[in-house]
Amino acid sequence: MRQAIIALLSGALFGGGLALSGMMDPSRVRGFLDIAGHWDPTLAFVMGGATLVMAAAWLVQRRMERPIADTGFSLPGTDLIDRRLTLGAVLFGVGWGLAGLCPGPGIASLAVNPVPAGVFVISMVAGMAIFKAVEK
Amino acid sequence: MIGIAAAIMLLGLGRIAGVSGLAARSIGLSDAGPPRIVAMVFIAGLILGALAFQGVTGPIESTYPPSMGWLIAGGLITGFGTRLGSGCTSGHGVCGMSRLSRRSIVAVVTFIGSGMVTVAIVNLAGGGW
Numbered sequence: 001m002r003q004a005i006i007a008l009l010s011g012a013l014f015g016g017g018l019a020l021s022g023m024m025d026p027s028r029v030r031g032f033l034d035i036a037g038h039w040d041p042t043l044a045f046v047m048g049g050a051t052l053v054m055a056a057a058w059l060v061q062r063r064m065e066r067p068i069a070d071t072g073f074s075l076p077g078t079d080l081i082d083r084r085l086t087l088g089a090v091l092f093g094v095g096w097g098l099a100g101l102c103p104g105p106g107i108a109s110l111a112v113n114p115v116p117a118g119v120f121v122i123s124m125v126a127g128m129a130i131f132k133a134v135e136k
Numbered sequence: 137m138i139g140i141a142a143a144i145m146l147l148g149l150g151r152i153a154g155v156s157g158l159a160a161r162s163i164g165l166s167d168a169g170p171p172r173i174v175a176m177v178f179i180a181g182l183i184l185g186a187l188a189f190q191g192v193t194g195p196i197e198s199t200y201p202p203s204m205g206w207l208i209a210g211g212l213i214t215g216f217g218t219r220l221g222s223g224c225t226s227g228h229g230v231c232g233m234s235r236l237s238r239r240s241i242v243a244v245v246t247f248i249g250s251g252m253v254t255v256a257i258v259n260l261a262g263g264g265w
Contacts, residue, residue, distance in 0.1 A: 006148035007174045010141045011181020012188065014153065014226075017137030019189035019196050027199035027265070033251040037259055046138070047229055053139025054234035057146050067150030074151055074170075076222070078237035088221020089228070089243040091213050093250025097258070099210025100201060102225045103218060104155040106211070107179060108186035109198070116200040120207040127215020128156075128165045135219075 002069045015108040021046040024109050026100025033097050095127075142230050149174065154227025155182070156218035166219075202265050221247075 022028045023046060031040035066072050096102050101109070101120050109117035145153035151170055160166035161175035169175055190196050201207060218224045221243055223232065228247075232240020258264060 003149055003170070003174050004177045006144060007170070007178040008181040010144040010148070010153060011178035012141075012185035013137050013144065013181075014141035014155075014178075015182040015185025015187075016189040017139075017141060017185075018182075019186045019193075020137060022197075024186065024196055025198040026201060030255060030265070033248070033255040034259070035252045036256045037264070047225070050139035050142065050230045051234045054142050054146070054230055057139075057143035058235045060143075061146055064147065067146070068148045070150045072150060073146075076152065076239075078232070078235065078239050081239055081242050085221050085239060085243055086246055088217045088219070089246035090250045091217025092221055092224060093217075093247035093252075094254045095210045095212070095214030095217055096225075096247065097210075097251040097254030098201075099207050099214065101207070101210065101214075102155075103159055103214065104182065104224070104226050106214075107155065107159060108182045111183050111187040112190050112196055113198060113200070116204070116207055119204050120211040123208045123211025124215035124218075125159075125163060125165070127212040127217075128160050128163075128219050129215075130212070131216045131219040132165050 006069055014104065017050070018105050018108045019112075023102075024105045024112070028100075029096070029102075029105070030100040138226075138230060142226070145178075146231070152227050152231045153178075154223050154231060156215075156224040157222070157227055160219060206265075217247075 018024050031038060032043040099120055106117055106120045142153040145151055157169055158175040158178050161169040162179045228240040228243040233244055
């Protein structure tokens with residue numbers, strides 16, 4: 001129960017933050033990626049700001065033995081750089097550039113812009129399901 | 137706000153607030169991550185948070201691609217790519233880069249680069265919007 005409340009709070013703040021920052025506007029995201037055209041770098045400050053806050057959180061995390069509502073931290077490794085990582089990132093960038101949406105803003109837009117966001121999210125889920133089906 | 141949200145996830149639940157991973161977990165397409173209900177609640181929160189923001193400030197400005205084809209193709213490739221590469225803008229971008237994860241830094245540079253190349257190619261082909 002405590003875990004669910006924390007997840008709801010985190011998710012809601014995340015969704016509000018995406019709405020505030022302009023990440024839910026595909027044309028603005030496209031502008032951020034349009035470096036050879038009408039480049040709009042402002043979204044870099046959104047990512048930069050969030051990254052700074054998180055950097056502080058990582059400093060706190062190092063002093064904690066366990067998180068507030070679980071028995072231990074479950075964090076991924078940081079060093080493995082393989083073809084899965086780079087190929088996955090290349091593909092994700094292509095999808096991001098085509099649609100102007102990444103997973104967070106796509107899902108966050110479901111209630112606000114149900115039809116286009118729904119088309120994006122259903123396609124994304126299909127892509128995830130295809131990956132699961134072909135994963136070795 | 138995004139940073140605070142990710143910090144709550146890390147310090148509260150000990151996990152990365154990576155949307156692609158939590159989305160896959162919430163619909164049963166991934167076995168990694170928190171209990172499924174926790175992922176489902178996070179995803180619900182994401183939707184409700186944006187809706188609440190709109191309720192307070194009025195409509196969120198957004199211009200979508202001119203044709204559904206962009207959203208379908210972009211969605212499919214995004215879904216596949218984020219699972220293969222184990223993360224998207226939130227997990228690798230906000231959470232990974234801030235802990236100086238080499239893996240995430242490589243991922244972020246790669247997907248921003250490939251996104252820029254993609255937009256440039258679409259523009260050159262006359263499909264810009």
